[in-house]
Amino acid sequence: MSFARSLLRVKPAERLAIEGSHSELNRTLGLVPLVALSVGATLGTGIFVVLAEAAPAAGPAVVVSFVLAGLAALCSALSYAELAGSVPVSGSAYSYTYATLGEIIAWICGWCLLLEYGVSVAAVAVGWGGYLNEFLQGTIGVTIPEALAAPPGEGGVVNVPAAVVVLLATGVLLLGVRESAWATTVTTVLKIAVLVFFVAVAFTAFNSGNLTPFAPAGIAGISVGASAVFFSFIGFDAASTAGEEARNPKRDLPRAIILSLIIVTTIYVLVAFAAVAAVGAGALGESDASLATALRTVTGQDWPAVVLALGAVIAIASVVLTVLYGQTRILVAMSRDGLVPRMLSRVNRRSVPARNTALVGILVALLAAVVPLNQLAEATSIGTLVAFGLVNIGVVVLRRTRPELPRSFRTPLMPFVPLLGLALCAYLITGLDAVTWLTFAIWTAIGLVVYFGYGRRKSQLNRAAE
DSSP states (O other): OOHHHHHTOOOOHHHHHHHHHTOSSOOOBOHHHHHHHHHHHHTTIIIIIIHHHHHHHHGGGHHHHHHHHHHHHHHHHHHHHHHHHHSOSTTTHHHHHHHHTOHHHHHHHHHHHHHHHHHHHHHHHHHHHHHHHHHHHHHTSOOOOHHHHSOTTTTOSOOHHHHHHHHHHHHHHHHOHHHHHHHHHHHHHHHHHHHHHHHHHHGGGOOGGGGOSSOTTHHHHHHHHHHHHGGGGGGGGGGGGGTTTBSSHHHHHHHHHHHHHHHHHHHHHHHHHHHHHHHOHHHHTTOTTHHHHHHHHHHSOSHHHHHHHHHHHHHHHHHHHHHHHHHHHHHHHHHHTTSSOGGGGOOOTTSOOHHHHHHHHHHHHHHHHHSOHHHHHHHHHHHHHHHHHHHHHHHHHHHHHOTTSOOSSOOTTTTHHHHHHHHHHHHHHTTSOHHHHHHHHHHHHHHHHHIIIIIHHHOHHHHHHO
């Protein structure tokens, strides 16, 4: 086999499924925990953190930005759902790409997922400190000094709260998947309740004047906003990383992916509309805790903002927990394939990949402590968009190359839905700035060095062919 063809060698879907069925991870998750996992990994990120970044750029049309990003996510979610029902393993888009497009593309996808998951955890953790300070100020009248609550470049020296929440989430994950799922379900219900509370209060101050001009920067502003808030939708694929811990993955993974995206998009649009109508898009960009500040402005009282801030503290912590979980499970799949060190797939007596989890937690905590939010969010968006684009291509390829493969869910309107998802991902990528592209290019180059220096030599598929 030629060198070029060996790079594009696929790992058969049946082999992936067999390896997943013999996993040392425990199958304990039903549909409700899987939906909670996906909603928990998604809901909170965009509304509590990124809305403040996107609203000033898009104006009131930030609502349209959420719809556009949600449409792109839906097309990709339908592709994810088909592949999750066909290849129910922990590797998410990485494993799907391995089964359809070949090893080198799978590596690039996996490398993008490391950027997507790892950096998004850090980004969300950075936003946690702002709401923690809002809660502390409203309850005991003190705040964490800015030097210890913000990263360099944003008025601080080191973001201690961001590092702390990542390490706390790491500790919960080390307890076991059952305990993590329980914590995720409880916190997901709490944050939905808090966001419903926000919408109810914000609508009491509805001001149609805050909705004009609706799109001050036109289509360009909406596109920039959509590119930024697309970061908010990355969690829906978290259920696909639980393929080896779901009790009935072929049935429940597709359902969890679709249900979670519908729930999250609906809440995002409602909250964004209520916030903009109540205080205006510009005001949302003036605070790291924009929704809490909006409630204080609307009511003239502190207690609603304190309730919202507490909800945000819980919500963002649950996002950190669930996305960190996804990151560790993708590394398990890559490690089992030999592309990263084998130690990262070994589990302890609790069926937890403990070394993997501890290593990821420490690295992400350090990243969250010293890197500004805006740089983290955009770096995550580009990694997400590339991974989603590859999944949309992969589902079309697998449908053509393996039409007989059992599928518990079939993407409708094939191949138009995946191709629309691919086109929307490409469109949203164009809204990211040059620095983000440079960061991504450097990250990809490093990934290729790692692959050719280590992964290709250690690849289980490559060794089996020798």
